[in-house]
Amino acid sequence: MSTHRPIMPIWTCGGCGAPWPCRTRRHELQAEYQDAPISLALYMGSCLVAATQDMGWAPAGLLHRRFLGWLL
Template identity: 70%
Template sequence: MTSHGPVMPIWSCGGCDMPWPCPTRRRELRAEYADASVSLALYLGAYLVQAAEDMPWAPAGALHRRFIGWTRQPPEAQQRTTGRGR
């Protein structure tokens, strides 16, 4: 079980206080859904809907990038965009 779960309704990470899903949780999710990219997108899509309801002021495009957009990037590109190469 991860300590990097979402804290709702503010959608920050319970483990590091970054916007959820944080880089650590993204790495965990990539590993967990390594051979199931569609399942990962569906899982995160459900969270996207909840987040959009909790944060109606947040731009839809920003929420999409935050919750789903990163799933199509290779892990190396994700590390470059977050500035974290752990």
Template identity: 70%
Template sequence: MTTHGPVMPIWSCGGCDLPWPCPTRRRELRAEYADAPVSLALYLGAYLIQAAEDMPWAPAGTLHRRFIGWTRQPSEVQQRSTATVPSAPDRDERHQAG
């Protein structure tokens, strides 16, 4: 069992006193949920809701990044697909066509 659990209602780490989840706990969680990233996000989402209730002054975006935003690796972020739009013919092509 980890010593890096949350100390509520201030949401600091019981092991290192950093904001929870601390870097150590994040590494542990990544390893524990390596094959279940959605489960990790759901698990942390439950903590996010509780933290938002305990810290109503904290901006929602900050809490989201702290609890869930770090769970996706940059390589996991899917590239948006964009439709290929044909480029406008350049000036020389227009003159040759006419």
């Protein structure tokens, strides 16, 4: 189990304090979902929706890049 879990409602990493998903968690998620990239995209999309509700003040483009922009 990763220590790099999101701390809500500001969506920072509980392991390193960086904006979640941090670099470490991104690598962990890519490894976890190596054979299921669509599932990873759906999971991160659901995180984006939740983060948008929690951080209505944040620009939508920034949140989109943060949660989905790193997916290949």
